[in-house]
Amino acid sequence: MPKDNQVDSSRFIPVGIIRTKEQIDIQTNRRKVLLIEANAGAAKTTTLALRVGEALANGMAPECILILVFTETARDVMFRRLIEIGVHHTIVKQLKIQTFEDFSRDRLALIEDKGVASYPNIRQQFPPMLAAVDKAYVKYSESVENLQFSTNGLALTQYLDAQLKLKANMVLCEEFSIDDLSTVFERYGVTEAEFLVAVEYERIRLGLRNQPNFRGSFDSTYDLARDINRDPDRFSEFSDYRLVICDELHDLNEAAFRIVCALIDRPRCFFVGAGDCDQVIHATLGARHEYLSTRFKERFIETQRLPLTITHRYGSHLAFCMQAFKGKPVESNVADKLEIKVETYTGGLEEGAKCVVESIKKWERNGSGVDACAVLIRDRHHSVVIENALRAGGIGYRTPPMGSYLQREEILFLRGIMAIALRDFGAVKSKEVKESIVEALDLYGNLRIPPDELQAVKVGMAKHSQLHWFYEKYIQSKDETKAPTVLDSTIRFVIDASPDALAVDILRKVCDRMHLKRIAEKLYVRQYDASVVIRSIEGFLSIAGEQTLSQFWSDLSAAEQFAIKYRDKDVLTLDCVANSKGKEFDHVILPFVEVGEYPSPMFPLKDEENLFYVGATRAKLRLTLVTPLDGEKRSTFIKRMNITGTNAAANIAQTRNENIFRVTPASRHYLRSSYSDKDRLKALGARWDQTRKKWYVPIGMDLEAFAEWM
Numbered sequence: 001m002p003k004d005n006q007v008d009s010s011r012f013i014p015v016g017i018i019r020t021k022e023q024i025d026i027q028t029n030r031r032k033v034l035l036i037e038a039n040a041g042a043a044k045t046t047t048l049a050l051r052v053g054e055a056l057a058n059g060m061a062p063e064c065i066l067i068l069v070f071t072e073t074a075r076d077v078m079f080r081r082l083i084e085i086g087v088h089h090t091i092v093k094q095l096k097i098q099t100f101e102d103f104s105r106d107r108l109a110l111i112e113d114k115g116v117a118s119y120p121n122i123r124q125q126f127p128p129m130l131a132a133v134d135k136a137y138v139k140y141s142e143s144v145e146n147l148q149f150s151t152n153g154l155a156l157t158q159y160l161d162a163q164l165k166l167k168a169n170m171v172l173c174e175e176f177s178i179d180d181l182s183t184v185f186e187r188y189g190v191t192e193a194e195f196l197v198a199v200e201y202e203r204i205r206l207g208l209r210n211q212p213n214f215r216g217s218f219d220s221t222y223d224l225a226r227d228i229n230r231d232p233d234r235f236s237e238f239s240d241y242r243l244v245i246c247d248e249l250h251d252l253n254e255a256a257f258r259i260v261c262a263l264i265d266r267p268r269c270f271f272v273g274a275g276d277c278d279q280v281i282h283a284t285l286g287a288r289h290e291y292l293s294t295r296f297k298e299r300f301i302e303t304q305r306l307p308l309t310i311t312h313r314y315g316s317h318l319a320f321c322m323q324a325f326k327g328k329p330v331e332s333n334v335a336d337k338l339e340i341k342v343e344t345y346t347g348g349l350e351e352g353a354k355c356v357v358e359s360i361k362k363w364e365r366n367g368s369g370v371d372a373c374a375v376l377i378r379d380r381h382h383s384v385v386i387e388n389a390l391r392a393g394g395i396g397y398r399t400p401p402m403g404s405y406l407q408r409e410e411i412l413f414l415r416g417i418m419a420i421a422l423r424d425f426g427a428v429k430s431k432e433v434k435e436s437i438v439e440a441l442d443l444y445g446n447l448r449i450p451p452d453e454l455q456a457v458k459v460g461m462a463k464h465s466q467l468h469w470f471y472e473k474y475i476q477s478k479d480e481t482k483a484p485t486v487l488d489s490t491i492r493f494v495i496d497a498s499p500d501a502l503a504v505d506i507l508r509k510v511c512d513r514m515h516l517k518r519i520a521e522k523l524y525v526r527q528y529d530a531s532v533v534i535r536s537i538e539g540f541l542s543i544a545g546e547q548t549l550s551q552f553w554s555d556l557s558a559a560e561q562f563a564i565k566y567r568d569k570d571v572l573t574l575d576c577v578a579n580s581k582g583k584e585f586d587h588v589i590l591p592f593v594e595v596g597e598y599p600s601p602m603f604p605l606k607d608e609e610n611l612f613y614v615g616a617t618r619a620k621l622r623l624t625l626v627t628p629l630d631g632e633k634r635s636t637f638i639k640r641m642n643i644t645g646t647n648a649a650a651n652i653a654q655t656r657n658e659n660i661f662r663v664t665p666a667s668r669h670y671l672r673s674s675y676s677d678k679d680r681l682k683a684l685g686a687r688w689d690q691t692r693k694k695w696y697v698p699i700g701m702d703l704e705a706f707a708e709w710m
């Protein structure tokens with residue numbers, strides 16, 4: 001039964017939830033273009049899944065439905081949600097659920113006569129970007145005043161960021177006149193030099209025939225949008241989708257918008273998209289709220305907007321706090337209370353990490369499973385202390401898709417040096433980790449081993465229990481008359497040191513001798529990425545504690561074994577907040593909600609607010625904020641939630657919810673039957689649910705005759 005006693009004309013009846021009137025209105029809506037604007041947890045994904053269920057129940061073939069999202073996480077969540085509400089998994093598998101980038105790549109492959117090289121790693125884009133800077137310099141440095149071009153790593157990354165921004169906004173495919181150059185900063189937020197370099201970079205990428213030579217991240221989406229722009233008829237070659245669904249519409253940029261428009265332009269296509277402007281955290285890629293607010297309406301006059309106002313994920317206490325934090329109405333329909341805990345610590349991040357472990361233990365003592373718990377960190381480097389504290393506390397964890405700190409390049413490099421010096425590569429059990437250590441030595445040591453040779457070395461290396469031959473072949477200086485390289489002299493220093501020396505002292509000297517900070521700034525040229533690497537190394541040194549070099553080495557192997565042991569089990573999730581969009585957990589712990597960490601001073605405050613909002617709203621039953629005891633060090637975000645001030649009103653709303661919404665949904669009774677039962681079931685009045693591929697007894701019908709199938 002739907003809530004609010006409305007007439008329900010829907011054919012798809014979900015399992016496990018009672019839909020609100022808002023949800024049924026969306027599920028059964030037949031407007032050509034429908035936009036849903038909602039709060040976090042207000043059932044966007046679920047309601048889009050209901051719309052898909054309805055289309056299937058009305059006989060639409062799964063191949064005619066396309067679901068587009070921006071991230072792989074969102075794709076997985078949509079897949080799961082469809083199954084949760086009762087769409088049969090074989091049907092879900094037939095639906096096309098893709099990220100924009102994957103969808104675009106597949107579409108382009110259909111019309112391109114040659115394969116296009118993919119450059120997923122930003123470093124692969126450096127050589128063409130260098131060539132672009134050269135060209136821009138030669139062409140414009142005489143004719144345009146005050147142009148500054150640079151070719152260091154930081155500058156190259158900034159040029160790459162700028163070209164992405166311009167592409168997301170579809171600026172580069174427009175004709176440009178040199179007279180307009182003075183306005184590019186005002187219009188697009190890039191400098192004149194960045195604009196000119198981006199134009200040259202695209203010329204290099206596209207070559208003479210306007211057929212891309214390579215593609216970096218986002219280039220498939222851009223190229224498809226560009227293609228549509230140049231020749232709208234070409235899109236008509238693609239298969240017709242009858243229903244296009246788009247989740248996370250708040251991440252839409254101009255390129256993705258044009259692809260969506262081309263799909264909607266097909267005469268038989270219906271479109272439903274959902275978004276929440278407070279979840280925009282990819283602002284640099286041109287994500288803007290104006291698509292939701294105005295652009296669709298301008299382009300498709302028949303656009304209708306419907307709201308999803310009520311959250312079904314978390315109770316009133318968090319709803320009221322998020323209302324205070326975001327300054328927008330947030331209402332909850334959840335009967336279960338959500339507790340907000342503020343746990344405090346004094347001292348550094350290690351103490352904060354212990355506080356996290358204590359919060360998990362309290363949760364377990366309540367009888368709740370640790371697998372329903374997630375620690376969502378602001379930055380990758382936070383995971384060093386957290387992982388260590390979890391291991392000390394015997395709490396198994398997974399780190400999808402962030403990866404454990406032990407497998408990060410900077411840490412692998414230090415592990416490689418230790419493995420050579422201690423002659424104990426055998427302690428590294430995993431073949432992949434062995435290969436990655438070799439890669440990290442090549443990268444950080446600037447060995448420049450040609451790619452094919454490196455590949456062969458990696459394959460051979462996995463079989464070795466020693467790394468010494470690699471050292472002798474690629475690192476050790478052969479010419480006695482010359483000074484050894486910095487890497488070689490650093491390794492010799494560690495070899496000469498006693499394995500009983502304090503690990504932290506030795507490793508700190510390794511970092512200083514190698515100038516790791518400078519290397520990080522060169523390799524991870526974005527200031528933020530470099531800072532994460534530097535802090536991750538600091539965290540690594542701090543966890544060495546009082547251990548000797550050989551003790552720390554054994555401890556690292558034990559830590560890796562610990563992480564591997566629990567990898568596929570039902571354990572705690574440890575991830576970055578940015579990866580958690582669309583997910584939910586009974587208990588969410590946000591560590592280090594402190595000044596300088598959260599919000600990060602390196603990003604616009606608005607983005608940080610949205611990130612915090614996304615993290616906090618993943619919680620279903622408990623949200624724990626781990627923050628310093630010292631009020632001065634506490635993040636202003638906690639104050640802005642007004643936890644104490646909203647408590648009384650939240651209590652009243654919560655009691656109301658407990659009285660109204662703690663009802664078991666009346667639902668169809670699905671039957672366990674085999675194919676040969678079908679005629680009998682039909683004769684008894686059972687109905688076939690095509691979407692779920694099961695027979696059911698309609699609501700209100702006596703169940704007695706169906707006892708053998710219950």
Ligand SMILES: Nc1ncnc2c1ncn2[C@@H]1O[C@H](COP(=O)(O)OP(=O)(O)OP(=O)(O)O)[C@@H](O)[C@H]1O
Nearest residue numbers: 017018019020040041042043044045046312313582
């Ligand atoms: N009518 C309903 N009754 C009870 N629970 C519901 C209902 N609709 C959805 N839910 C539940 O609410 C939770 C949030 O739903 P969903 O993930 O669809 O929200 P969302 O708006 O996509 O979230 P977000 O954008 O924050 O990731 C899910 O656990 C879902 O099963």
